[in-house]
Amino acid sequence: xxxxxxxxxxxxxxxxxxxxxxxxxxxxxxxxxxxxxxxxxxxxxxxxxxxxxxxxxxxxxxxxxxxxxxxxxxxxxxxxxxxxxxxxxxxxxxxxxxxxxxxxxxxxxxxxxxxxxxxxxxxxxxxxxxxxxxxxxxxxxxxxxxxxxxxxxxxxxxxxxxxxxxxxxxxxxxxxxxxxxxxxxxxxxxxxxxxxxxxxxxxxxxxxxxxxxxxxxxxxxxxxxxxxxxxxxxxxxxxxxxxxxxxxxxxxxxxxxxxxxxxxxxxxxxxxxxxxxxxxxxxxxxxxxxxxxxxxxxxxxxxxxxxxxxxxxxxxxxx
Amino acid sequence: xxxxxxxxxxxxxxxxxxxxxxxxxxxxxxxxxxxxxxxxxxxxxxxxxxxxxxxxxxxxxxxxxxxxxxxxxxxxxxxxxxxxxxxxxxxxxxxxxxxxxxxxxxxxxxxxxxxxxxxxxxxxxxxxxxxxxxxxxxxxxxxxxxxxxxxxxxxxxxxxxxxxxxxxxxxxxxxxxxxxxxxxxxxxxxxxxxxxxxxxxxxxxxxxxxxxxxxxxxxxxxxxxxxxxxxxxxxxxxxxxxxxxxxxxxxxxxx
Numbered sequence: 001x002x003x004x005x006x007x008x009x010x011x012x013x014x015x016x017x018x019x020x021x022x023x024x025x026x027x028x029x030x031x032x033x034x035x036x037x038x039x040x041x042x043x044x045x046x047x048x049x050x051x052x053x054x055x056x057x058x059x060x061x062x063x064x065x066x067x068x069x070x071x072x073x074x075x076x077x078x079x080x081x082x083x084x085x086x087x088x089x090x091x092x093x094x095x096x097x098x099x100x101x102x103x104x105x106x107x108x109x110x111x112x113x114x115x116x117x118x119x120x121x122x123x124x125x126x127x128x129x130x131x132x133x134x135x136x137x138x139x140x141x142x143x144x145x146x147x148x149x150x151x152x153x154x155x156x157x158x159x160x161x162x163x164x165x166x167x168x169x170x171x172x173x174x175x176x177x178x179x180x181x182x183x184x185x186x187x188x189x190x191x192x193x194x195x196x197x198x199x200x201x202x203x204x205x206x207x208x209x210x211x212x213x214x215x216x217x218x219x220x221x222x223x224x225x226x227x228x229x230x231x232x233x234x235x236x237x238x239x240x241x242x243x244x245x246x247x248x249x250x251x252x253x254x255x256x257x258x259x260x261x262x263x264x265x266x267x268x269x270x271x272x273x274x275x276x277x278x279x280x281x282x283x284x285x286x287x288x289x290x291x292x293x294x295x296x297x298x299x300x301x302x303x304x305x306x307x308x309x310x311x312x313x314x315x316x317x318x319x
Numbered sequence: 320x321x322x323x324x325x326x327x328x329x330x331x332x333x334x335x336x337x338x339x340x341x342x343x344x345x346x347x348x349x350x351x352x353x354x355x356x357x358x359x360x361x362x363x364x365x366x367x368x369x370x371x372x373x374x375x376x377x378x379x380x381x382x383x384x385x386x387x388x389x390x391x392x393x394x395x396x397x398x399x400x401x402x403x404x405x406x407x408x409x410x411x412x413x414x415x416x417x418x419x420x421x422x423x424x425x426x427x428x429x430x431x432x433x434x435x436x437x438x439x440x441x442x443x444x445x446x447x448x449x450x451x452x453x454x455x456x457x458x459x460x461x462x463x464x465x466x467x468x469x470x471x472x473x474x475x476x477x478x479x480x481x482x483x484x485x486x487x488x489x490x491x492x493x494x495x496x497x498x499x500x501x502x503x504x505x506x507x508x509x510x511x512x513x514x515x516x517x518x519x520x521x522x523x524x525x526x527x528x529x530x531x532x533x534x535x536x537x538x539x540x541x542x543x544x545x546x547x548x549x550x551x552x553x554x555x556x557x558x559x560x561x562x563x564x565x566x567x568x569x570x571x572x573x574x
């Protein structure tokens with residue numbers, strides 16, 4: 001029996017957040033006394049720098065341009081059987097969630113997705129947000145593995161590899177692979193760098209109600225010297241803000257000094273993108289909004305009352 | 320496209336975002352007043368199918384929903400938006416952690432009759448993000464998730480999959496396939512009056528699935544989310560809150 005961490009891919013290279021999964025793997029390893037293996041699903045994504053004495057690294061000799069979920073699932077299922085993996089851990093990102101649940105069918109495993117915490121007592125319990133983030137679902141893992149779990153990015157500290165060890169890498173050659181290029185990667189040039197550079201980011205949520213009200217959020221942001229405006233996915237879906245301003249798993253991750261979430265309920269999809277902010281402030285009229293669970297300061301108020309008064313207050317101070 | 324497409328759109332009915340959920344003996348219970356709607360991501364999936372219909376590319380669009388009697392309201396709405404037929408697979412009780420059961424029920428109903436099975440990328444309530452992938456894996460169909468663009472070729476379909484704000488992947492899928500739609504793909508329509516009137520007369524076909532539903536509740540319980548930070552609430556009336564937040568932001572040297 002063993003633990004298998006599946007590396008995530010970002011910008012066609014190994015996503016460094018993969019090391020967050022190694023942290024969890026080590027936690028389970030200690031509890032269950034199992035070895036840890038790291039699987040790099042492609043041969044051309046820089047996987048050879050992810051090697052250490054603490055775990056074995058397997059690199060699948062496929063090119064990322066050959067990506068096809070069914071093909072990858074077939075090869076990884078074989079590796080799972082070979083290393084007798086009982087805990088299979090992936091990162092909950094659009095890239096990895098495309099194929100990891102499918103692994104469960106071939107190896108007859110349960111897949112539990114979108115996990116944000118893990119408890120190791122006598123048995124292992126994983127915790128995921130459910131009911132649109134209003135509740136936490138705790139699932140006790142029975143001793144009938146294998147089990148597949150996907151972890152939200154930013155939920156755990158990344159593991160620090162003490163020393164790289166090149167001889168701990170095994171390359172797995174795939175026989176009779178079709179070498180045709182299967183897919184193309186398209187990268188949009190981000191001209192809007194405001195979210196990378198701002199000290200204060202003001203986020204707009206569904207509760208702002210309409211496109212006209214976006215101006216209120218912009219006026220609020222203007223109060224701060226180095227600021228920017230961002231939004232949750234739904235605000236961008238509604239066309240109230242462009243997608244370049246979207247924060248979350250499918251958007252940008254931010255790390256300003258202060259993030260102010262205005263009328264944002266705080267779904268786990270959004271929260272995963274704001275973990276890097278040093279201080280999080282939430283303004284929401286619903287005292288039970290999940291955003292308060294991850295905030296340092298909470299203001300239970302209607303943004304349409306609070307923001308104008310705040311702007312007036314600051315202007316009066318400056319006069 | 321050589322032939323006209325037969326399409327199935329999987330629709331989940333979910334509580335709207337204002338719904339209040341309580342915990343009773345470790346299990347979730349929605350308030351009686353809860354309003355249920357079509358899962359937002361499934362609405363985008365349906366709209367994408369309807370746009371193919373508008374271009375004369377479909378033979379028919381069927382919608383299917385798995386759940387208790389109330390899900391018929393969501394199916395009725397799908398007819399109002401323009402689906403041709405709607406099917407209700409009756410399963411009672413909470414199916415929040417059972418994407419594999421939902422996938423099995425849909426496959427049993429679909430019987431390989433469809434060229435494309437559409438789903439939303441996830442449900443807003445459970446957020447498992449698995450049902451589409453499991454339908455594909457169990458049937459051996461091609462598939463893609465997080466799809467933000469699609470175009471039909473002679474015998475294939477080209478999809479764009481969103482990875483993050485900056486990066487996407489583009490590739491072709493053979494039919495039959497499962498396509499899990501991401502929200503930025505289109506703007507779902509409002510039902511036209513003529514479709515609303517037509518839908519009123521249409522029958523929603525109910526099916527009882529031949530599936531064992533395991534009792535998973537033995538290893539799971541629910542709680543109110545734990546706080547990962549100690550949130551300091553700023554008390555008082557709005558003007559007191561304003562001056563306190565000003566002081567805090569001043570201390571953080573951003574004002």
